[in-house]
Amino acid sequence: MTDLPDLSTTFTGIRFENPFLLASAPPTESESNINRAFEAGWGGVVTKTIGLHPVDNVVGPKTKFVRLDDGGSRLSMAKRADSTLLASWNWELISDKPLEWWIPRLTTVKRAWPGRVLVASIMAGSGSDEELRHWQTLTSAVQDAGVDAIELNLSCPHMDRVDMGANIGKDPVLTSVVVAAVRAVARVPIWVKLTPAASSIVEEAGAVFHAGASAVSSSNTFPALPPIDPETLEFEVNVDGRVSYGGLGGPAILPQSLAKMAEMTQAFPDREFSGIGGISTFDHALSYFMLGCGTVQVATAAMLDHAIGPNVITDLRTGMAEFLDRNADRGWHSLADFRGLRRGSVVPHARIRRPDAAGYKGGYEDDAEGYAAAEALAAGR
Numbered sequence: 255m256t257d258l259p260d261l262s263t264t265f266t267g268i269r270f271e272n273p274f275l276l277a278s279a280p281p282t283e284s285e286s287n288i289n290r291a292f293e294a295g296w297g298g299v300v301t302k303t304i305g306l307h308p309v310d311n312v313v314g315p316k317t318k319f320v321r322l323d324d325g326g327s328r329l330s331m332a333k334r335a336d337s338t339l340l341a342s343w344n345w346e347l348i349s350d351k352p353l354e355w356w357i358p359r360l361t362t363v364k365r366a367w368p369g370r371v372l373v374a375s376i377m378a379g380s381g382s383d384e385e386l387r388h389w390q391t392l393t394s395a396v397q398d399a400g401v402d403a404i405e406l407n408l409s410c411p412h413m414d415r416v417d418m419g420a421n422i423g424k425d426p427v428l429t430s431v432v433v434a435a436v437r438a439v440a441r442v443p444i445w446v447k448l449t450p451a452a453s454s455i456v457e458e459a460g461a462v463f464h465a466g467a468s469a470v471s472s473s474n475t476f477p478a479l480p481p482i483d484p485e486t487l488e489f490e491v492n493v494d495g496r497v498s499y500g501g502l503g504g505p506a507i508l509p510q511s512l513a514k515m516a517e518m519t520q521a522f523p524d525r526e527f528s529g530i531g532g533i534s535t536f537d538h539a540l541s542y543f544m545l546g547c548g549t550v551q552v553a554t555a556a557m558l559d560h561a562i563g564p565n566v567i568t569d570l571r572t573g574m575a576e577f578l579d580r581n582a583d584r585g586w587h588s589l590a591d592f593r594g595l596r597r598g599s600v601v602p603h604a605r606i607r608r609p610d611a612a613g614y615k616g617g618y619e620d621d622a623e624g625y626a627a628a629e630a631l632a633a634g635r
Contacts, residue, residue: 258575261297263589265548266443266468266526268402270371272297273589274539274570277530277551278375278405278447280317281562283349285359289366294564295571298371300551303348303407304356304396305377306388312493316346317557318480320506329481331490341507342554343480343491345412345500348377353392357399364400372400373445377407379417380428386435397442404442406432406467408458409449409474411501420449420474426461437466445528447471450507450514456521469526470518471551473511475501504554508532512541516600519546523597534566536573546594 261272275298276282276291283302291299321337322329329340349356356374364372374396378388393404408429410419422428429446436444446462448455450473459470477499480491489497511531519527529542534555542550552570556563578586586592 259578261574268371270297272571273549275551277553278302279553281556287562288363291562292367292370295567300373300375300405303375303377305348309347309350311347314493317344318491341502341504343500360399371402373403373405374401375405375407380422380432381417389435390439393436393439405445405447407447409447411475411477412499420451423449424452426457429458430461430465433462433465433467443468445469445471447474449474451477455514456517459518463525471528473514473531475503476507478502505532515545519597536570543593544596546597
């Protein structure tokens with residue numbers, strides 16, 4: 255296959271050259287990185303979150319990567335041979351650059367890449383008219399700068415302020431109030447990035463859609479702590495012996511994020527969703543597409559690939575092209591032809607078929623990994 259087929263798609267009314275975006279994260283914190291991302295072939299970029307409140311990040315490393323020894327004996331953030339990436343751990347706050355720094359750069363990037371999608375991630379607080387006005391100020395500024403859509407960060411897992419980030423995203427009332435305030439001034443689609451730590455992400459998704467959101471992005475990272483070093487008895491990431499909760503991303507959260515996404519796409523099959531969590535190959539992205547997502551976003555894999563993932567996006571685009579080529583006889587020529595195909599396969603546990611009496615083995619299958627054989631269990635009694 256010499257030429258890639260048309261991978262374009264339409265999401266929230268916006269045409270994407272391909273459905274793969276670089277997520278809001280350290281890789282999208284600068285104009286140069288965003289330009290490099292578009293040069294590499296990403297269909298869209300979501301900026302690092304922009305706010306109005308002062309931001310001071312902790313000293314030392316902001317992001318670390320959790321690795322598991324190939325033998326499974328050691329889980330650590332230490333970089334070493336014969337280990338496999340399990341997850342990323344990040345306690346970096348939103349952009350420490352002010353809105354005034356971002357605006358001319360957003361304008362310049364969009365003028366340079368009119369055919370690519372630029373999404374501004376923004377964050378303010380809740381619970382007061384002043385904070386709601388901050389959301390509106392941010393919205394007006396970035397859309398005037400030319401961005402194609404806005405992603406509201408209601409999901410950052412490490413916020414000290416009770417009226418920001420995931421602390422808003424866990425409350426359907428607060429989420430709907432914020433979205434309504436943004437909707438009042440927005441001229442571009444509103445995406446809402448929800449926290450997977452919500453007690454019922456379906457309830458939060460319903461609230462933001464009702465308030466006027468065009469799409470939900472999920473999952474942001476899961477709240478997590480780094481491992482403790484058994485030699486030093488200190489957390490592997492700490493400042494003066496102290497640590498706070500950060501966000502866990504990467505391969506480890508793929509199954510969890512898929513579960514959250516399935517809940518929402520089943521509850522709102524006619525709405526639009528952008529899948530995030532553990533994606534580094536097209537096979538991973540395909541799981542989100544099959545559940546009903548119209549785009550996907552990547553962070554951890556890109557960070558480990560020259561910061562903005564030139565090889566990752568090449569593999570994603572090639573993987574999708576090959577998938578369409580293999581399935582052309584089914585009439586699949588675009589994402590729209592197979593999106594949501596497996597959404598209905600996720601059912602309540604009670605609907606999973608049980609074996610008949612002759613085939614029942616006490617819940618254990620022959621030679622099942624992780625289980626003793628039925629005979630051995632019986633002999634041990």
